[in-house]
Structures are given as C-alpha cells and as structure tokens.
Amino acid sequence: MNAKVWLVGAGPGDPELLTLKAVRALHSADIVMIDDLVNPAVLEHSPTARVIRVGKRGGCRSTPQAFIHRLMLRYARQGKCVVRLKGGDPCIFGRGGEEAQWLKEHGIEVELVNGITAGLAGATQCDISLTLRGISRGVTLITAHTQDDSSLNWSALAQTGTTLVVYMGVARLDEICAGLLAGGMSAGMPVAMIENASLPHQRECRSTLCDMQRDALSFGLKSPAVLVIGEVVGAVEHCATGAGRGTDAPLRALGG
Numbered sequence: 001m002n003a004k005v006w007l008v009g010a011g012p013g014d015p016e017l018l019t020l021k022a023v024r025a026l027h028s029a030d031i032v033m034i035d036d037l038v039n040p041a042v043l044e045h046s047p048t049a050r051v052i053r054v055g056k057r058g059g060c061r062s063t064p065q066a067f068i069h070r071l072m073l074r075y076a077r078q079g080k081c082v083v084r085l086k087g088g089d090p091c092i093f094g095r096g097g098e099e100a101q102w103l104k105e106h107g108i109e110v111e112l113v114n115g116i117t118a119g120l121a122g123a124t125q126c127d128i129s130l131t132l133r134g135i136s137r138g139v140t141l142i143t144a145h146t147q148d149d150s151s152l153n154w155s156a157l158a159q160t161g162t163t164l165v166v167y168m169g170v171a172r173l174d175e176i177c178a179g180l181l182a183g184g185m186s187a188g189m190p191v192a193m194i195e196n197a198s199l200p201h202q203r204e205c206r207s208t209l210c211d212m213q214r215d216a217l218s219f220g221l222k223s224p225a226v227l228v229i230g231e232v233v234g235a236v237e238h239c240a241t242g243a244g245r246g247t248d249a250p251l252r253a254l255g256g
C-alpha cells in the first residue's frame, strides 16, 4: 500500500461540526499532527493515536513548516496512518495546498478532507446569511495577514459589492477600515466581529465600518476572530431584533 497522509479539516471548534469523513480518518489514525486552533476535544475520535502538537500561532511559539513536512514524511514512510489535522478547512488559509504539494512531490499519497471554515461557521452561528438573497450576490474570503506583510488592495475589495469575510484581521482593523473607506465603502457599513466561532465562549461584537476599531477595543476582541463586513450583517440584525426568529420575518424584511 502507498504511504498516505490525510490532510483533514477539524472545523471551527465545535466538535459536532466535524465531517463524518474526518471522524473516519481520525479513527484510523496512528499519528495525529494537530494545529493550535483545533479543539482538542475532537481527539476523542482517535483514542489510540499518538498526538503531536505542531501549532504556530502568529507571534507565539512556532513549529517550522519544514519540520512538519519532514515529520509527516517520516511517519508516512514508516507505513503509519498520518492525519494532519487543521482548524477549519485545510485549504482556506491553512497551508493545506502547500503541504499536499510537498508530500506528493515526495511520493506520498494525499487525501484532503474538507472542514467547515471559520468564516462561514462564524457567520452562520451568528445568524448571518452571507449571500442573503436580494442583498449580497457573493462572498469574498480574505486574509488581512500576508506572508510578506504587504498590504492588500482594500480599495478594490470595497468595490466588489460582495460580503467580505476577513481572517486574521484583529490586529489590522485600522488598515482595513481606512482601505475600505478609501475604496468608497460607506462608513456605516455593518460589521460583525466574531470571536471563537462555534465554541461555548463564542462572542460577537456588532459595529460599523467607521467604528469597528473603537468597538473592538472596548469589547476586548481577541484572536481567533473573523470579521464579516456587508449589508447582510445589518439585514440579519434587523430580523433578529425585529419580529423574532423562527418566523417569516427575514422574508418580510426583504420585501420577499
């Protein structure tokens, strides 16, 4: 049998948001290599596996990527079932693509398993419909943190007319706000900042584009958090505080 590594998404945190395929991979694992943002509770599906923590949060203790690559290779070549478990989806700001490519170049078979990415989970957990009909025709997933620290073209992003979901943005709220305002986005554009999405300690701070930095500060917003920027945030807020949930309020709010 070919040496194989599973690159598995663990979802945003709530262990019940794991896919069945992720659970199956975890059951078969001999080795689980786990990132910081993965909820350790999911390891209940791998009771006998050896667990290796290889996290690397920005600014904290870090495991070099080359070391992670070599470790996966070593165990896979020993014939072990290796599960590389990543927060959210392995291919959304998760280096799943580069790890898969590196492994394949070294003759290792790779199977990628989707996870629910934090941005989509956070929005849904806060009753935000990212593509609410009649309001938003798309979603753009963006990281505010770039490898070379270059700045993003926020002005251009303001012009897309899509809902923006920003990862790794907590430390860059000023830059995001200034860039989007410069691109013509309205100062009152609704924003939701969602911390620890899907976990019991999830918190949500609602604000507007021009106030989000001030509000995040007084709220004490901390990473991990995602930002949702767009009219859909306001629309849902209107419904949630309006006629109440579980009614047809959303359709009425839209005139649908």
Ligand code: SAH
Pocket: 012, 013, 037, 086, 087, 088, 089, 090, 091, 092, 093, 094, 116, 117, 118, 119, 122, 166, 167, 168, 169, 194, 195, 196, 197, 198, 199, 223, 224, 225, 226
């Ligand atoms: N592959 C992951 C993203 C990793 S990048 C995914 O698909 O979700 C790390 C960033 O993801 C964090 O800085 C934060 O912006 C976001 N993130 C991860 N888990 C989160 C959570 N539970 N709640 C809010 N944001 C989260």
